[in-house]
Amino acid sequence: MANVSVVKASAGERARSPADRPLIEVRDLHTQFITEEGIVRAVDGASFEIYPGRTLGVVGESGCGKSVAARSILQIVDKPGRIVGGEIIYRSARGTTGAEVDLLALPHGSNEMRSVRGGAISMIFQEPMSSFSPVHTFGNQIMEAIRLHGDFSAREAHALAVTWLERVGMPNPERRLSEYPHQLSGGQRQRVMIAMALATNPEM
Numbered sequence: 001m002a003n004v005s006v007v008k009a010s011a012g013e014r015a016r017s018p019a020d021r022p023l024i025e026v027r028d029l030h031t032q033f034i035t036e037e038g039i040v041r042a043v044d045g046a047s048f049e050i051y052p053g054r055t056l057g058v059v060g061e062s063g064c065g066k067s068v069a070a071r072s073i074l075q076i077v078d079k080p081g082r083i084v085g086g087e088i089i090y091r092s093a094r095g096t097t098g099a100e101v102d103l104l105a106l107p108h109g110s111n112e113m114r115s116v117r118g119g120a121i122s123m124i125f126q127e128p129m130s131s132f133s134p135v136h137t138f139g140n141q142i143m144e145a146i147r148l149h150g151d152f153s154a155r156e157a158h159a160l161a162v163t164w165l166e167r168v169g170m171p172n173p174e175r176r177l178s179e180y181p182h183q184l185s186g187g188q189r190q191r192v193m194i195a196m197a198l199a200t201n202p203e204m
Contacts, residue, residue, distance in 0.1 A: 029047070134181055161173075
């Protein structure tokens with residue numbers, strides 16, 4: 001990644017206990033886009049660590065590969081992009097066994113990867129209008145995510161969706177659940193996106 005600064009925890013903060021180990025460790029990540037004009041190296045050897053309960057800032061100009069690096073973690077890089085090298089080690093902070101998995105070794109459509117994507121790790125997209133289904137209500141989409149990643153009845157998922165819309169400051173949350181993306185402003189859609197990302201209780 002050209003001209004990208006990654007803010008890391010210092011060496012003295014690392015590995016004091018299992019909870020202090022990196023939740024995500026990106027090692028020498030390479031993501032490329034194959035175009036008619038040639039190969040675009042959007043992410044070129046990026047390495048960084050994300051710790052539980054801490055914030056990591058990735059800083060760089062527009063187009064330098066920040067979003068592509070984030071999408072690479074969840075294997076949702078848009079075509080013709082592809083991840084061509086590196087490792088993304090995920091360690092659940094909720095367990096005590098110390099098990100770890102390389103997310104890039106999981107098949108894109110596998111149950112394991114789907115459980116991580118949106119369940120253990122959520123992403124809040126910059127433009128929610130293109131991320132929501134235009135033909136389903138917000139309620140359908142939020143409740144689907146909640147039930148996909150948790151053992152909830154429809155009634156429980158509905159109540160949880162209302163709670164999260166309230167927590168992100170959405171007025172009339174019950175009403176919003178029956179509305180469609182085109183009916184809300186960009187700022188309101190962003191609030192719904194944040195609520196949906198957090199409603200699954202992700203680790204990151």
